[in-house]
Amino acid sequence: RRKRSPKRVPPGSLGLPIIGQSLGLLRAMRANTAEKWLQQRIEKYGPVSKLSLFGKPTVFIHGPAANKFIFASDDSTISSQQVESIRLLLGDRNILELSGDDHKRVRSALMLFLKPESLKQYVGKMDQEIRRHLEMHWHGKQQITVLPLMKNLTFNIICSLLFRLERGTRRDELLECFQKMIEGMWSVPVKFPFTRYSQSLKGSKRVQDIIKELISEKRVELERKTASPLQDLITCLLSSRSDDNGEVMTEKEILHNVMLVMVAGHDTSSIVLTFLLRLLANDPVVHATVLQEQEEIARSKSSEELTWKDLAKMKYTWRVVMETMRITPPIFGGFRSALKDIEFDGFLIPKGWQIFWAMPMTHMDDNIFPEPSKFDPNRFENQASTPPFSFVPFGGGPRKCPGYEFARIEILVAIHYIVTQFTWKLCADNNFSRDPMPVPTQGLPIKIIPRKLVN
Numbered sequence: 449r450r451k452r453s454p455k456r457v458p459p460g461s462l463g464l465p466i467i468g469q470s471l472g473l474l475r476a477m478r479a480n481t482a483e484k485w486l487q488q489r490i491e492k493y494g495p496v497s498k499l500s501l502f503g504k505p506t507v508f509i510h511g512p513a514a515n516k517f518i519f520a521s522d523d524s525t526i527s528s529q530q531v532e533s534i535r536l537l538l539g540d541r542n543i544l545e546l547s548g549d550d551h552k553r554v555r556s557a558l559m560l561f562l563k564p565e566s567l568k569q570y571v572g573k574m575d576q577e578i579r580r581h582l583e584m585h586w587h588g589k590q591q592i593t594v595l596p597l598m599k600n601l602t603f604n605i606i607c608s609l610l611f612r613l614e615r616g617t618r619r620d621e622l623l624e625c626f627q628k629m630i631e632g633m634w635s636v637p638v639k640f641p642f643t644r645y646s647q648s649l650k651g652s653k654r655v656q657d658i659i660k661e662l663i664s665e666k667r668v669e670l671e672r673k674t675a676s677p678l679q680d681l682i683t684c685l686l687s688s689r690s691d692d693n694g695e696v697m698t699e700k701e702i703l704h705n706v707m708l709v710m711v712a713g714h715d716t717s718s719i720v721l722t723f724l725l726r727l728l729a730n731d732p733v734v735h736a737t738v739l740q741e742q743e744e745i746a747r748s749k750s751s752e753e754l755t756w757k758d759l760a761k762m763k764y765t766w767r768v769v770m771e772t773m774r775i776t777p778p779i780f781g782g783f784r785s786a787l788k789d790i791e792f793d794g795f796l797i798p799k800g801w802q803i804f805w806a807m808p809m810t811h812m813d814d815n816i817f818p819e820p821s822k823f824d825p826n827r828f829e830n831q832a833s834t835p836p837f838s839f840v841p842f843g844g845g846p847r848k849c850p851g852y853e854f855a856r857i858e859i860l861v862a863i864h865y866i867v868t869q870f871t872w873k874l875c876a877d878n879n880f881s882r883d884p885m886p887v888p889t890q891g892l893p894i895k896i897i898p899r900k901l902v903n
C-alpha cells in the first residue's frame with residue numbers, strides 16, 4: 449500500500465507569542481499599505497503562508513480559488529468567525545454567529561424584507577429621506593464634510609425603512625447611543641469604566657433597550673392590525689411563520705439581528721458613497737458621463753420621486769459604483785475558522801486555526817483586471833467576462849451580503865440627487881487610511897456649489 453505523505457502547514461513564521469504579526473498588519477492598514485504588506489509576504493513565502501494574527505495561528509490565502517474556498521465551503525468545514533468584543537456588543541444570536549439550519553432560517557427571514565421584490569416599493573421612501581437630507585445639510589452651505597454626513601444619511605435611511613422610526617427625539621437618542629457603540633467597536637476590549645470599549649458597551653445596552661421597545665410596540669400593532677407585516681424589517685421578522693405556524697425567530701434573535709443589520713448596513717454604504725464623491729471630483733470625464741445619464745433620467749422621470757424603473761436605467765452609474773468598490777472595497781477581508789484539518793492548495797490548515805482572506809488581492813490582480821490602478825468603469829460593461837470569485841465586494845456563496853439590493857438602491861438614489869444638484873471640489877489631500885474601513889483624510893471636506901436644476 450502507498451503511504452500518504454503527511455501534509456505540511458504552509459511556510460511562514462508565527463512571530464512573537466500573542467503579538468505575532470498583528471501590529472505589522474494594523475500599522476500597514478492605517479498607512480494604507482496593507483496590500484503591499486501582503487504582497488511582500490506572497491513574494492517571500494508564496495501564495496499560501498502562515499502567520500499569527502490577534503493571538504491565533506493563521507493561514508493567509510488569496511486569489512479566486514481561495515475566495516471560492518472561503519465563500520463556498522460548507523459550514524461543517526470552516527465557520528464564520530467574529531471577534532469576541534463585537535459579539536458582546538451585537539449579541540450572540542446575530543447571523544454572523546449562526547451556522548447550518550439556524551443560519552438558513554434567519555437569513556431567509558431577513559431576505560423576506562431585503563429581496564428586490566419587497567424593496568421595490570420603498571424607492572420613493574428612500575428618495576424622500578435623501579432629498580430631506582440634502583435640504584437640511586447641503587443646501588445653503590459652502591463647505592461640508594462628506595463621511596459624517598453620509599453616515600448620518602445611511603443611518604436615517606435604515607431607521608426610516610427598516611424600523612419605520614421617523615425623525616424625532618427617539619431617533620436622535622438612538623443615533624447618539626449607536627454612535628457611542630460604534631466608536632469603540634474596534635478598540636481594545638478592556639472593560640474599565642473610562643475606556644472606549646466600556647462606553648461602547650453602554651451605548652450598545654441603550655440601543656438594545658430602544659430596539660426592544662420598538663419590537664414590543666410593533667408586536668402590539670400587528671395584533672391590533674394597525675401595522676402590516678411587510679411595512680418594515682421588524683414587523684416582517686415578527687410575522688414570519690414556520691410550516692407549523694410557529695414564530696421563525698425568537699425575540700432575542702430579532703433583537704441581535706436588527707443590531708447587526710444596523711451596523712452592517714450603515715458603515716459600508718456610507719463609505720462607498722464617500723469614495724464615490726471623492727472619485728467623481730478627481731475624474732471629470734467619469735463625472736460628466738454620470739451627470740449626463742442622471743440628467744436624462746431627471747428629464748424623463750414620470751413622477752417627482754425616482755422609481756424602480758428609473759434605477760434600472762442607471763447602468764453607467766452602477767458601473768462607476770462597482771469600479772469604486774473594486775479599487776476601495778469597504779471591507780478589506782475577514783477571518784474564518786477551520787473546524788477540522790483541511791487541505792488547501794497542497795497545504796494543511798490545522799483544526800482550530802484562523803483563515804485570513806483579503807479582497808484587494810483579486811481586485812488589484814493585473815491578470816484579472818488589466819491596469820488595476822486605472823479607474824475604468826467600462827471594465828464592468830460585460831459582467832460575464834469577470835471570472836467567478838474575482839470581484840467580491842459583497843462576498844459570495846451562502847453568506848453573500850443580503851443587503852446588496854438595499855445598498856444599490858440607496859447609493860443610486862443618493863448619487864442621482866447629489867450630481868444633479870451640486871458640483872464639488874476636494875479641500876484636503878487624496879489619501880486615506882484603514883480603521884479597518886477606509887477613511888479619507890479629515891473625513892473628506894469638500895466645497896460645494898449648487899447647480900441649476902434640470903427641468
Ligand code: HEM
Nearest residue numbers: 712713716717720779782841842843847849850851854855
Ligand atoms: C455597499 C454596501 C455593502 C457592502 C460592500 C457589504 C459587504 C458585505 C460582505 C463582504 C459581506 C460578507 C462577509 C463575509 O462573508 O465574511 C456582508 C454580509 C452581510 N451584510 Fe453587507 N454589505 C453592504 C451593505 C449591507 C446592507 C445595506 C445591509 C443591510 C441592510 C447588509 C447586511 C449584511 C448582513 C446581514 C450580512 C451577513 C450575511 C450572512 O452572514 O449570511 N449589508 N456584507
